Amino acid sequence: MTGAAALLSDLAGIAGAANVLTGPGLEAYERDWRKRWHGRAMAVVRPGSVAEVASLVSRCARACREGLPVSLVPQGGNTGLVGGGVPDETGRQIVVSLARMRSVRRLDVDNLTITVEAGCVLQAVQAAADDAGLHFPLSLASEGSCTLGGNLASNAGGTQVLRYGNARELCLGLEVVTAAGEIWQRLDGLRKDNTGYDLRDLFVGSEGTLGLITAATLRLFPRPRARFTVWAACAGLPEAVALLRRLRAEFDAELVGFEAMNAASLGLVARHFPDVARPLPDARGTASAPWSLLIELASARDPAALHAHAEAVLSDVLATGGVQDVLAASSVAQARALWRVREAIPLAQAAEGLNIKHDVAVPVSALPGFVEMADARLDAMLPGVRHITFGHLGDGNLHYNLQAPEGVDAARYLADHEPGANAVVYDVAGGLGGTFSAEHGIGRLRRGELAQRRTGVELGMMRAVKRALDPLGLFNPGVMLPGGDGPGPAPP
Amino acid sequence: MTGAAALLSDLAGIAGAANVLTGPGLEAYERDWRKRWHGRAMAVVRPGSVAEVASLVSRCARACREGLPVSLVPQGGNTGLVGGGVPDETGRQIVVSLARMRSVRRLDVDNLTITVEAGCVLQAVQAAADDAGLHFPLSLASEGSCTLGGNLASNAGGTQVLRYGNARELCLGLEVVTAAGEIWQRLDGLRKDNTGYDLRDLFVGSEGTLGLITAATLRLFPRPRARFTVWAACAGLPEAVALLRRLRAEFDAELVGFEAMNAASLGLVARHFPDVARPLPDARGTASAPWSLLIELASARDPAALHAHAEAVLSDVLATGGVQDVLAASSVAQARALWRVREAIPLAQAAEGLNIKHDVAVPVSALPGFVEMADARLDAMLPGVRHITFGHLGDGNLHYNLQAPEGVDAARYLADHEPGANAVVYDVAGGLGGTFSAEHGIGRLRRGELAQRRTGVELGMMRAVKRALDPLGLFNPGVMLPGGDGPGPAPP
Numbered sequence: 001m002t003g004a005a006a007l008l009s010d011l012a013g014i015a016g017a018a019n020v021l022t023g024p025g026l027e028a029y030e031r032d033w034r035k036r037w038h039g040r041a042m043a044v045v046r047p048g049s050v051a052e053v054a055s056l057v058s059r060c061a062r063a064c065r066e067g068l069p070v071s072l073v074p075q076g077g078n079t080g081l082v083g084g085g086v087p088d089e090t091g092r093q094i095v096v097s098l099a100r101m102r103s104v105r106r107l108d109v110d111n112l113t114i115t116v117e118a119g120c121v122l123q124a125v126q127a128a129a130d131d132a133g134l135h136f137p138l139s140l141a142s143e144g145s146c147t148l149g150g151n152l153a154s155n156a157g158g159t160q161v162l163r164y165g166n167a168r169e170l171c172l173g174l175e176v177v178t179a180a181g182e183i184w185q186r187l188d189g190l191r192k193d194n195t196g197y198d199l200r201d202l203f204v205g206s207e208g209t210l211g212l213i214t215a216a217t218l219r220l221f222p223r224p225r226a227r228f229t230v231w232a233a234c235a236g237l238p239e240a241v242a243l244l245r246r247l248r249a250e251f252d253a254e255l256v257g258f259e260a261m262n263a264a265s266l267g268l269v270a271r272h273f274p275d276v277a278r279p280l281p282d283a284r285g286t287a288s289a290p291w292s293l294l295i296e297l298a299s300a301r302d303p304a305a306l307h308a309h310a311e312a313v314l315s316d317v318l319a320t321g322g323v324q325d326v327l328a329a330s331s332v333a334q335a336r337a338l339w340r341v342r343e344a345i346p347l348a349q350a351a352e353g354l355n356i357k358h359d360v361a362v363p364v365s366a367l368p369g370f371v372e373m374a375d376a377r378l379d380a381m382l383p384g385v386r387h388i389t390f391g392h393l394g395d396g397n398l399h400y401n402l403q404a405p406e407g408v409d410a411a412r413y414l415a416d417h418e419p420g421a422n423a424v425v426y427d428v429a430g431g432l433g434g435t436f437s438a439e440h441g442i443g444r445l446r447r448g449e450l451a452q453r454r455t456g457v458e459l460g461m462m463r464a465v466k467r468a469l470d471p472l473g474l475f476n477p478g479v480m481l482p483g484g485d486g487p488g489p490a491p492p
Numbered sequence: 493m494t495g496a497a498a499l500l501s502d503l504a505g506i507a508g509a510a511n512v513l514t515g516p517g518l519e520a521y522e523r524d525w526r527k528r529w530h531g532r533a534m535a536v537v538r539p540g541s542v543a544e545v546a547s548l549v550s551r552c553a554r555a556c557r558e559g560l561p562v563s564l565v566p567q568g569g570n571t572g573l574v575g576g577g578v579p580d581e582t583g584r585q586i587v588v589s590l591a592r593m594r595s596v597r598r599l600d601v602d603n604l605t606i607t608v609e610a611g612c613v614l615q616a617v618q619a620a621a622d623d624a625g626l627h628f629p630l631s632l633a634s635e636g637s638c639t640l641g642g643n644l645a646s647n648a649g650g651t652q653v654l655r656y657g658n659a660r661e662l663c664l665g666l667e668v669v670t671a672a673g674e675i676w677q678r679l680d681g682l683r684k685d686n687t688g689y690d691l692r693d694l695f696v697g698s699e700g701t702l703g704l705i706t707a708a709t710l711r712l713f714p715r716p717r718a719r720f721t722v723w724a725a726c727a728g729l730p731e732a733v734a735l736l737r738r739l740r741a742e743f744d745a746e747l748v749g750f751e752a753m754n755a756a757s758l759g760l761v762a763r764h765f766p767d768v769a770r771p772l773p774d775a776r777g778t779a780s781a782p783w784s785l786l787i788e789l790a791s792a793r794d795p796a797a798l799h800a801h802a803e804a805v806l807s808d809v810l811a812t813g814g815v816q817d818v819l820a821a822s823s824v825a826q827a828r829a830l831w832r833v834r835e836a837i838p839l840a841q842a843a844e845g846l847n848i849k850h851d852v853a854v855p856v857s858a859l860p861g862f863v864e865m866a867d868a869r870l871d872a873m874l875p876g877v878r879h880i881t882f883g884h885l886g887d888g889n890l891h892y893n894l895q896a897p898e899g900v901d902a903a904r905y906l907a908d909h910e911p912g913a914n915a916v917v918y919d920v921a922g923g924l925g926g927t928f929s930a931e932h933g934i935g936r937l938r939r940g941e942l943a944q945r946r947t948g949v950e951l952g953m954m955r956a957v958k959r960a961l962d963p964l965g966l967f968n969p970g971v972m973l974p975g976g977d978g979p980g981p982a983p984p
Contacts, residue, residue: 108855108857109737109857110733110736110737110855110856110857111855111856111857111858111888112740112856113855154686155686155690157684157686161683161684162683165661166683166684168690169657169661178949178953182949183949184947184949184950184953186950187925188854188855188925188926188927189855189925190853190854190855190888190925190926190927190930191653191654191658191853191856191887191888191889192649192653192658192853192884192887192888192889192927192930192931193853193927193929193930194646194647194649194697194927194929194930194931194932194933194934195927195928195929195933195934195938195941195942195945195946196934196942196946196950196951196954196972196973197694197697197698197702197953197954197957197958198647198660198693198694198696198697198698199950199953199954199957201690201693201694202689202690202693202694202957204690205686205689205690206689206690210689221744222740222741222744224744241602244602245601245602248604248714249714249792250792251792252713252714252716252745252791252792253744253745253746254745254792299744300741300742300743300744300746301801305797309793361682361683361684361685362680362682363600363602363603363605363680363681363682364602364603364604365600365601365602365603366603392684395683395684396603396682396683396684397683397684433679433680433681433682434680434682435680435682435684435685435686435687436687437685437686437687438682438684438685438686439684439686440686441686441687442686442687442688446687449687450687450688453687454687454688455676457670457674457675457676458676458678458688458691459688461670461676461689461691461960461961462688462689462691464960464961465689465691465694465957465960465961466689467960468953468956468957468959468960469953469956469957480688481688
């Protein structure tokens with residue numbers, strides 16, 4: 001038996017033969033959902049417990065030490081946007097699918113925590129919290145298929161970060177299988193624990209390159225009693241930032257979402273999803289304003305009190321010219337219809353054709369300057385380019401996307417202009433203290449930017465941490481860190 | 493010139509001769525404020541800029557590589573409780589006092605951030621935020637002298653963690669001098685930035701053992717418009733936990749503090765600070781209830797609306813027997829008087845005599861069981877021991893302290909019983925998923941517990957991280973990690 005055959009046989013002994021998949025037909029694991037990366041796996045293993053994960057990691061580490069250059073790619077719902085969860089083309093990587101580990105281990109109402117396995121789908125966590133009369137606020141477009149393990153490995157963001165933070169801030173503890181195949185477990189749900197280095201936050205956001213997250217304890221919140229969803233039209237981003245400031249002072253933590261969309265992005269929705277684009281019967285052409293805002297308040301207060309307060313503040317903002325128009329949802333159905341407009345933008349972009357995507361963040365105070373400068377430099381470089389700009393203004397995070405001019409071949413346009421456009425966008429963001437990847441991560445897509453746009457001091461510390469926790473390079477080589485972190489003994 | 497003399501001469505060249513202190517008279521730097529540890533420093537250096545810090549670290553690293561076993565002890569306000577900021581007795585440690593680096597570099601109102609140097613005193617940061625009409629919520633007893641660098645190095649907690657988190661959650665970015673004497677700076681105040689490993693949270697809480705924090709960007713919040721402070725008496729901890737749950741559902745993020753004190757702790761305040769102990773004219777002997785609670789709400793709402801809501805909820809809780817009595821502060825002065833009772837407990841303990849201190853946390857749901865079990869086991873082991881139990885119930889964090897029986901020599905009692913009492917308390921907490929150090933950290937005091945009560949897997953990862961980022965053992969050896977992390981080449 002060759003080394004690989006012996007390894008696969010042992011893995012079948014660990015996880016059960018039915019859970020070690022090889023040969024053709026593994027497409028669903030080897031390709032990301034946007035079909036941008038397509039690798040070839042040596043096998044897909046679907047362990048059913050943390051003990052099985054530990055055994056399989058331990059066995060693969062041994063194979064690696066014995067000269068078989070195998071490595072592991074953890075995979076959750078496979079909904080990532082940067083290729084961090086699919087194998088490369090070498091056929092030497094084993095996909096570890098956590099899909100079978102999806103139980104809710106514990107929900108503690110008084111401690112406001114839930115402990116779930118990594119393969120638990122985000123929507124199932126939300127539902128479990130809801131069943132207990134509580135609220136798990138992480139919310140993403142892919143919540144019906146993404147898993148908590150992936151959410152934590154990629155430090156997912158979403159539409160309520162303004163109030164509740166990223167996935168990192170929602171995580172109180174982890175269970176992780178280390179590169180030595182050992183289990184590290186801290187799932188007690190403590191709010192305070194100053195006993196050594198913060199290993200938890202090292203694993204969160206590490207994209208499967210330092211350890212394999214198998215379970216997590218997450219914060220829950222009281223379920224809001226009242227919500228208020230409002231659409232507002234304004235003249236520009238400075239007005240939007242001023243409104244954000246006003247609403248924070250008026251509502252503090254009750255302000256849970258503050259999204260912005262430019263007219264061009266709503267124009268695409270109107271073109272491809274006309275039914276969605278006009279969500280409320282009395283919408284008075286707000287989509288033609290330079291910027292539209294989608295604002296959500298959530299509160300423990302009585303709904304009538306929240307609504308009265310919100311309406312008074314917005315009337316005042318309208319009267320003093322802070323916004324051009326406001327349109328409050330008067331039912332849950334109307335609120336959902338407003339959110340559907342926002343959610344339709346990426347779909348409308350896809351329907352319009354290939355486009356250049358950016359996921360930047362800058363300090364909120366620098367957002368207006370960022371858009372002004374980036375727009376101007378791109379307009380000069382690419383006359384007629386369409387700016388499809390939208391995102392989580394409250395977090396300083398914009399999906400600053402570019403669509404080819406009307407009538408221009410999009411594929412050709414991308415091939416010609418994507419690198420140049422990226423450089424402009426990341427230069428402008430970087431010059432304002434911003435980042436080239438706010439919530440999507442690095443994966444395979446942004447390794448070049450990481451190498452180029454972070455200092456040697458920072459990259460050196462990251463490489464040192466990687467070598468310290470994964471000396472064999474067993475976990476997800478080729479993802480995140482630039483340069484020689486493939487399987488095999490680490491460089492000195 | 494000897495190696496040490498040459499080193500000190502070079503340090504004088506870097507920071508100025510007036511800022512390199514040697515010889516006698518360094519007591520203030522060599523001893524912690526509780527006078528529990530008293531070391532001897534080779535020198536105290538007071539750098540004035542991050543560039544000076546980088547140069548001095550670099551120079552000391554060279555000395556270390558050349559065989560002079562020097563190491564560095566970063567020191568802020570020297571208010572720590574576990575001996576993490578004072579030198580050992582070897583005379584080979586250099587205290588790096590950040591006291592001269594205390595400027596506020598930037599305050600960004602729209603981004604809700606402030607960037608301060610490490611030596612900035614916590615109260616000065618609070619004041620700078622307040623001057624801008626904003627709020628920096630970290631609040632500790634030592635806020636008049638502790639510094640932000642120390643707060644971050646120890647991941648300080650305090651009385652508003654329930655709403656705003658620990659120091660970790662308030663920090664958006666750091667400037668750090670690495671063990672190689674290089675500067676790593678990420679002070680842009682981004683809410684979202686998924687570009688590599690979370691180095692920030694590795695330095696936060698590392699007690700100066702991985703790098704030297706020289707500046708930080710911190711989150712600010714809108715200044716609350718209304719506060720409501722109330723004292724409540726209840727029969728036991730199960731009632732207190734039920735009240736916490738009710739208040740969270742009613743007030744969500746408006747609940748900023750939830751402190752608990754047992755009758756014995758208030759008895760000590762009454763004995764030693766009788767004026768403080770009866771804060772309100774109409775206090776009806778609430779201090780004799782088994783447990784007293786100090787609850788604080790803070791809100792962006794109109795004060796009248798908050799007060800009416802809070803009074804309605806508390807009336808209902810009182811009517812249904814959830815608490816025995818409530819007493820709301822009707823002015824800022826009264827609110828302060830209520831907080832003074834809580835703050836007087838540690839002072840009253842000190843006045844009463846030496847005592848055995850514990851800073852434990854368990855899941856909130858396990859708090860009643862913890863106190864019941866720990867009390868019972870200690871009463872059996874140490875008849876007559878006095879339980880002075882108080883703390884941040886909302887975070888599951890209790891200062892579970894023990895005072896010798898009345899009339900017993902406290903010093904002798906401690907010498908005889910501290911190790912045994914510690915073992916009981918940490919065993920009971922650990923059995924409930926709790927921790928032996930919730931907010932005070934490890935320092936020199938709790939290294940034994942860390943070695944004993946964390947798994948080999950966890951300690952192994954911590955040691956690997958330490959070796960990766962501080963291979964010479966230059967930063968604060970003897971603090972936090974157990975075993976051979978002194979200066980000199982790292983073990984393989």
